[in-house]
Amino acid sequence: MGEGTIYANPLVYIVEGAIxxxxxxxxxxxxxxxxxxxxxxxxxxSLDEAVGRATEMGRPILYAPGVHGVDIVGLQxxxxxSHIITHAxxxxxxxxxxxxxxLLYTVADEVARDAYNAAGTPEQYSTDDIRYLTDRQFAxxxxxxxxxxxxxxxxAFYFGAFFAESLILTENGQMVGAIQIAGTPQTTQIxxxxxxxxxxxxxxxxFAASAYLSREPTLLxxxxxxxxxxxxxxxxxxxxxxxxxxxxxxxxxxxVNLMKDYFINYFQVD
Amino acid sequence: xxxxxxxxxxAYWIYISASLILGGVILWALCVVPPxxxxxxxxxxxxxxxxxxxxxxxxxxxxxxxxxxxTRKWPDVSxxxxxxxxxALLIGTVNLLSIHGKALWKRRENWYNSLAFxxxxxxxxxxxFARDSYDGPVVQQTFNILFNGLFMPMQATMFSLIAFYIxxxxxxxxxIRTIESGLMMGAAAIIMLALVPVGTYITAWIPEDSMFAFxxxxxxxxxxxxxxxxxxxxxxxxxxxxxxxxxxxxIWLSLxxxxxxxxxx
Numbered sequence: 001m002g003e004g005t006i007y008a009n010p011l012v013y014i015v016e017g018a019i020x021x022x023x024x025x026x027x028x029x030x031x032x033x034x035x036x037x038x039x040x041x042x043x044x045x046s047l048d049e050a051v052g053r054a055t056e057m058g059r060p061i062l063y064a065p066g067v068h069g070v071d072i073v074g075l076q077x078x079x080x081x082s083h084i085i086t087h088a089x090x091x092x093x094x095x096x097x098x099x100x101x102x103l104l105y106t107v108a109d110e111v112a113r114d115a116y117n118a119a120g121t122p123e124q125y126s127t128d129d130i131r132y133l134t135d136r137q138f139a140x141x142x143x144x145x146x147x148x149x150x151x152x153x154x155x156a157f158y159f160g161a162f163f164a165e166s167l168i169l170t171e172n173g174q175m176v177g178a179i180q181i182a183g184t185p186q187t188t189q190i191x192x193x194x195x196x197x198x199x200x201x202x203x204x205x206x207f208a209a210s211a212y213l214s215r216e217p218t219l220l221x222x223x224x225x226x227x228x229x230x231x232x233x234x235x236x237x238x239x240x241x242x243x244x245x246x247x248x249x250x251x252x253x254x255x256v257n258l259m260k261d262y263f264i265n266y267f268q269v270d
Numbered sequence: 271x272x273x274x275x276x277x278x279x280x281a282y283w284i285y286i287s288a289s290l291i292l293g294g295v296i297l298w299a300l301c302v303v304p305p306x307x308x309x310x311x312x313x314x315x316x317x318x319x320x321x322x323x324x325x326x327x328x329x330x331x332x333x334x335x336x337x338x339x340x341t342r343k344w345p346d347v348s349x350x351x352x353x354x355x356x357x358a359l360l361i362g363t364v365n366l367l368s369i370h371g372k373a374l375w376k377r378r379e380n381w382y383n384s385l386a387f388x389x390x391x392x393x394x395x396x397x398x399f400a401r402d403s404y405d406g407p408v409v410q411q412t413f414n415i416l417f418n419g420l421f422m423p424m425q426a427t428m429f430s431l432i433a434f435y436i437x438x439x440x441x442x443x444x445x446i447r448t449i450e451s452g453l454m455m456g457a458a459a460i461i462m463l464a465l466v467p468v469g470t471y472i473t474a475w476i477p478e479d480s481m482f483a484f485x486x487x488x489x490x491x492x493x494x495x496x497x498x499x500x501x502x503x504x505x506x507x508x509x510x511x512x513x514x515x516x517x518x519x520x521i522w523l524s525l526x527x528x529x530x531x532x533x534x535x
Contacts, residue, residue, distance in 0.1 A: 005341050008328045023516050072514045075521055102362035103355055128369050132362035138428035150380060164432060171435040185510045187503050195443040203506040207513030218525050222516045229512040
């Protein structure tokens with residue numbers, strides 16, 4: 001925001017409006033009882049198994065919500081944390097949360113308290129298990145690594161925004177023999193998580209996590225609406241490809257100029 | 271707007287006092303509001319906050335201007351966010367002091383790590399405040415030693431561990447068991463060779479202007495990175511963008527579900 005701010009153009013209104021409409025319509029349909037199918041996501045399906053492993057081994061669970069703060073990625077991480085704590089509380093398994101951002105720490109603290117209350121075990125909640133470390137990337141990573149080794153965690157969950165520290169965390173989790181499940185929208189970290197974690201959740205599977213775990217009609221409807229949004233994206237890509245092919249075959253033709261005036265020009269960013 | 275401009279002298283203290291009183295009144299009002307109204311208040315505040323950012327992007331600037339009203343007011347809004355973040359930093363610091371304080375007081379296992387935390391915390395805080403308050407070579411040098419001499423090298427050390435971890439992760443994980451893993455290994459080997467002088471030397475004998483120039487390793491590596499790799503990364507990015515839009519919409523309209531989002535306030 002500020003100098004050089006980009007504002008929406010008419011195509012943005014249409015495309016974004018269409019995607020938002022798909023999402024809202026599917027939410028309404030889901031709330032009215034329409035049955036929606038969601039495919040199996042192995043990483044999310046194994047969350048409960050990973051919690052069970054920690055319970056069997058009598059060792060705690062580590063949850064690292066990444067280095068970002070209270071944004072979409074962070075809040076989705078909190079939704080997953082809520083599910084994990086609710087499940088772990090049934091078996092009295094400790095969940096240690098290591099937070100890198102102070103605003104997210106306050107949210108994580110509330111989420112943990114509410115999850116333990118929802119599970120009927122408020123006495124398991126401990127402020128010592130929800131830890132704000134530091135907002136410095138590698139200082140946070142070294143704090144998490146220290147926690148992994150000192151607490152000898154049996155299961156480690158990494159859900160959130162990660163950058164260069166991702167490999168440091170997961171390699172140390174491997175050293176203590178922890179089962180590791182990671183999910184991040186950062187495409188650059190996916191290869192590292194794939195190489196070191198038992199399960200990895202890629203791309204928009206991360207944003208499907210809350211719907212997958214809770215199976216709430218509202219969230220499932222939103223997920224189906226998302227998929228329609230991807231259809232809109234595919235249609236736009238196909239139209240763009242068609243334009244470039246036609247431009248190559250018959251440059252300066254009427255059709256090409258029409259597409260350029262009413263479609264391609266709106267994608268130009270100054 | 272003059273209201274949000276920096277103040278000096280008596281006006282400075284009046285604004286701080288008034289802000290503290292107003293903040294206290296708002297907190298008290300939130301505490302005495304009946305429980306059934308608390309959730310609608312949270313929903314309303316969430317909606318208005320999200321609406322500001324949506325309108326900032328969607329509303330076109332008036333003719334002849336480069337920014338709309340929402341963009342011009344963004345510095346004031348971001349100052350509010352910074353203040354809230356500062357309070358959250360205080361809460362986080364209290365948590366840190368609490369955890370390490372208990373470990374030190376009760377002489378728990380590895381209590382010396384908590385002692386090191388307190389020493390480092392007090393040292394860097396004192397050095398930082400001294401540097402900002404006094405202008406002398408001793409305080410400047412002390413801060414430089416702690417920050418540039420200790421903190422930055424430690425950060426670089428942690429970063430450099432990644433090189434060794436990549437080797438150990440690759441050795442453990444990259445096994446050719448299927449066709450897909452074989453393809454991945456082949457692509458990885460080509461790109462690694464394409465990025466180093468030794469690799470480009472292997473195919474340097476192929477002339478640049480010949481019809482077989484595409485077989486040069488650096489060209490194959492470039493093609494893999496720029497075409498299939500970039501296409502897949504963009505495809506994932508599209509999915510992430512739509513997923514983020516849907517998640518943001520749910521949170522903005524308070525449609526998100528889960529024990530935290532549905533609890534009674």
